[in-house]
Amino acid sequence: MAAAAPPSDEECPVCHDDFTDPKILPCTHLVCRKCVLSWLHTGGNQAGCPLCRASILPHGCSGQDVAALVDDLPTDIITKAAVESRRVLNEKHVCVCDGTTKATSFCMQCSIKFCPSCCKVHKMIPATREHEIKQIATLTVDKLAASYQSSCAVHPGRPVEQFCSSHQELICLNCSTSTHRRCPDVEGIAGAAMVKRQRLKEQEKELEGKKDELQLQVCQLDIAAADGLTTFKAMKDNVKSTFDELRNILDKRCRDATAEIQNKQDEFLQDNKSQKSDLEKKRARSAALCSTVSRLASASDDPLLAMLVKLKSRLEDAELLSRHNDVRQEVSAAGIGDFFFDPQSSAHLKKQIAEYGQMRDPKQPQRPFRG
Structure with a gap:
């Protein structure tokens, strides 16, 4: 898997060369066209983004021309x-x-x-x-x-000078007087770009906040993991300390209790790791989307509009913009402590331990310990 982030905005994160034909993946990460094709050839059509593992090609595309599907991905002009x-x-x-x-x-x-x-x-x-x-x-x-200037898709060689909001297309003057003459929302590129750029700046600010929020939640998971490990360590220490007093008789029970806590610790850490992985993926997507929005906001008018038309759905990623709940977890050993270490229960256990030798006869049913 490639590095989590490229060392340069102009460097492909897979081949580490300057971009030649940068393709914007559905997750908004940038990868060279040739690298996308190589990645899909190595990992199959369902191979995910080399940075975040998000899907690159739509499901059910088996048998289709992969090169054509990759060419359909937007190019970051x-x-x-x-x-x-x-x-x-x-x-x-x-x-x-x-x-x-x-x-x-x-x-x-x-x-x-x-x-x-x-x-x-x-x-x-x-x-x-x-x-x-x-x-x-x-x-x-x-x-x-x-200075880059887009050419009209209908009239190659003619520069685009207007934007049709009805069709979300950059058009030349010929188009505005022919195929788009009845469109109600045709305006100059500068005016359309000014409105779009303002919206992008607002979205960039919001995404920066979401990115920080996700980073905070990742930190909260780290804190929860540290707190959990401290709690689990204390729990195991308490178990060991308690059973040390009864080592000669309760050694097996001590090992069993430690194993039980270890299982809970493993479950806790696995859950923490899973949540952290999900948040890391969302943070990576948020950072990639933020980078894309930043580039768009600073671009000249016509490429800005051209890219917005192609990336509209990606820039409105509801999952990234939705609010995330506080993920910090609290771990308590109160229930185990009451069972193992309550003074009254300990006295009862000592009494049962004193009687335990009478239960070694296999012909007699063994009475369970009760706290």
Whole structure:
């Protein structure tokens, strides 16, 4: 199983390389497409997320094209743009004209580096003279990633400029005057993104609270485990101390009582471990969802809307947003203490011990101890 969290937001947690085609799993964890395919090939179609074991593919998909199912998983275009931007800025800056001349400019639309001479030519061409040219020295990963612009799904090559709330789609101007002309809720990308971003910020704040709440509950389980172990140790010590006084006669009973308590301890720890595991999984999902929301909230308008359309159901995960009860457990040994260590019961037991030798005759029924 892969590590619980990747060392970098731009690094695949499975192969530990930079993301190339980051896929958003149903649990909102990010894994490279090739790693998802490899993981499913190794573990079968029902293999869970390498981070939290949540299902990757829908149940009953046996016999279907796994590659096609993986391709249907949403691609995190925000992370993909950031990784590609970092790659562009880290590689050698040479002009496309000969591959050796130093490039000083970068066309944000064409994603091409130019030397000063080629940059002048680029600005003279009618089709590209309006393109935005940036000096490479002033570019940052965030600026370059933010320049990413989605193309219309219906009219490839045309930039999306509006958002249809009725169909939850990014559309170009051609679409707004044709297939979406009768839609009542078509607005500019900036306006739609502003509303969505505000909602995302509110959700991010809520998720941060839920993440902290889950972490607190995990800590409470740790405290409950420590308290439980202390209680169980005290119980076993009391049992041993009590039966030491009667060792010659009650040695077997002492071992039996210790074993009973050990069984209860095992049950307690198993239950604690199970609850903690469930909370850890929810916390991991909460952290992954929070990270996704954070990335979305800081993204530029059109990819933000594009991703929200695909991730709407995941961002409204009712299980993560529901309130969790206090999970701390209280363990009491009062019932056992009353039976074993009550002074009146001890006196009665000593009396029975004094008479116990008379019960060794196998022909006589053995009377049970009564506290």
